[in-house]
Amino acid sequence: xxxxxxxxxxxxxxxxxxxxxxxxxxxxxxxxxxxxxxxxxxxxxxxxxxxxxxxxxxxxxxxxxxxxxxxxxxxxxxxxxxxxxxxxxxxxxxxxxxxxxxxxxxxxxxxxxxxxxxxxxxxxxxxxxxxxxxxxxxxxxxxxxxxxxxxxxxxx
Amino acid sequence: xxxxxxxxxxxxxxxxxxxxxxxxxxxxxxxxxxxxxxxxxxxxxxxxxxxxxxxxxxxxxxxxxxxxxxxxxxxxxxxxxxxxxxxxxxxxxxxxxxxxxxxxxxxxxxxxxxxxxxxxxxxxxxxxxxxxxxxxxxxxxxxxxxxxxxxxxxxxxxxxxxxxxxxxxxxxxxxxxxxxxxxxxxxxxxxxxxxxxxxxxxxxxxxxxxxxxxxxxxxxxxxxxxxxxxxxxxxxxxxxxxxxxxxxxxxxxxxxxxxxx
Numbered sequence: 001x002x003x004x005x006x007x008x009x010x011x012x013x014x015x016x017x018x019x020x021x022x023x024x025x026x027x028x029x030x031x032x033x034x035x036x037x038x039x040x041x042x043x044x045x046x047x048x049x050x051x052x053x054x055x056x057x058x059x060x061x062x063x064x065x066x067x068x069x070x071x072x073x074x075x076x077x078x079x080x081x082x083x084x085x086x087x088x089x090x091x092x093x094x095x096x097x098x099x100x101x102x103x104x105x106x107x108x109x110x111x112x113x114x115x116x117x118x119x120x121x122x123x124x125x126x127x128x129x130x131x132x133x134x135x136x137x138x139x140x141x142x143x144x145x146x147x148x149x150x151x152x153x154x155x156x
Numbered sequence: 157x158x159x160x161x162x163x164x165x166x167x168x169x170x171x172x173x174x175x176x177x178x179x180x181x182x183x184x185x186x187x188x189x190x191x192x193x194x195x196x197x198x199x200x201x202x203x204x205x206x207x208x209x210x211x212x213x214x215x216x217x218x219x220x221x222x223x224x225x226x227x228x229x230x231x232x233x234x235x236x237x238x239x240x241x242x243x244x245x246x247x248x249x250x251x252x253x254x255x256x257x258x259x260x261x262x263x264x265x266x267x268x269x270x271x272x273x274x275x276x277x278x279x280x281x282x283x284x285x286x287x288x289x290x291x292x293x294x295x296x297x298x299x300x301x302x303x304x305x306x307x308x309x310x311x312x313x314x315x316x317x318x319x320x321x322x323x324x325x326x327x328x329x330x331x332x333x334x335x336x337x338x339x340x341x342x343x344x345x346x347x348x349x350x351x352x353x354x355x356x357x358x359x360x361x362x363x364x365x366x367x368x369x370x371x372x373x374x375x376x377x378x379x380x381x382x383x384x385x386x387x388x389x390x391x392x393x394x395x396x397x398x399x400x401x402x403x404x405x406x407x408x409x410x411x412x413x414x415x416x417x
Contacts, residue, residue, distance in 0.1 A: 006202065009206055009210045010206050010210060012210075013210045013314070016314075018314075019321075020318040020322075028249060028356075053344045054344065055344035057338050057340050057341065104239065109242045109243075111341075
């Protein structure tokens with residue numbers, strides 16, 4: 001007759017097969033962006049976000065300080081709105097900071113570069129829910145080439 | 157007449173091949189073409205799942221981890237030259253899901269479980285245990301062959317999924333923890349490029365077909381063994397060689413059908 005140990009081990013085998021399947025389906029398809037206590041949310045509007053994705057990093061001089069938590073389209077202005085989950089440890093950015101979409105390397109992935117602005121008496125710090133007004137959109141190669149060709153043509 | 161002899165030899169081997177295929181087909185048909193008997197069949201199946209599936213888990217998981225890590229390390233060295241080391245995630249995940257997961261698992265399975273099946277069945281045949289079962293009006297195909305076949309067909313796809321999942325985490329270990337790729341980029345690009353239908357379902361179809369082929373060859377070689385020590389040894393070798401070659405050839409056909417366009 002079967003021992004109980006074998007039955008349990010076979011059950012565990014089937015369960016770990018199922019677990020591997022679920023990991024492949026959900027984890028290779030989904031990772032939670034950490035939100036809640038350890039982060040605060042900022043918003044920023046761009047005219048073009050290029051290849052930016054949810055979970056792309058936000059960097060200050062190369063240091064990761066947050067991640068893109070959502071990308072939506074403003075229903076009225078029809079502009080992309082990017083929500084950023086910033087790490088609570090980095091809470092001292094003034095509201096004059098600028099955001100730009102940068103590319104790592106020539107062919108690499110796109111990320112958000114945050115440049116801290118100047119501090120003044122009447123400049124406040126960015127807090128949860130604030131928007132960053134000063135943004136630079138992604139450079140789209142086709143548009144650059146188009147502009148270049150246009151400026152070449154207008155010189156003649 | 158040596159020419160006539162050569163032609164005769166060719167004809168004989170062709171006939172042997174067709175006879176072998178027919179015997180293998182009849183054996184499989186006799187084993188699985190029955191109404192399932194849940195009460196009697198389940199304990200036999202569980203026993204075989206333990207021998208074939210659970211006992212193969214260690215080698216599969218360890219190989220998966222190391223293959224994922226090696227893949228990530230080699231891929232990193234090349235991708236870093238182009239500044240695109242974030243693409244390591246999809247590289248590791250897609251090579252594991254599309255090819256390495258099903259194929260390497262099937263090859264390991266042929267060596268670990270297939271050879272054991274052949275040797276076990278071969279010894280049963282040599283010591284006439286199968287004939288004595290028949291004398292007691294127990295069909296050895298249903299009692300011995302069928303549970304082993306189903307256990308193999310259930311186990312191998314599950315093992316391939318475990319192999320792939322562990323391999324991706326091995327790649328994550330090397331890429332993110334050691335080489336310092338950004339964890340968010342690793343997963344987001346990986347998830348953007350892995351598709352449910354194209355990659356995960358095809359991975360499962362492949363490993364299911366490999367499971368049928370490997371288990372079938374192993375059972376056939378054991379069931380129709382020449383009943384002496386030399387025969388068993390030859391049958392075990394043939395199982396590993398033939399099922400490995402069959403898996404690799406079938407993999408090329410399946411890849412051409414799935415990703416050829």
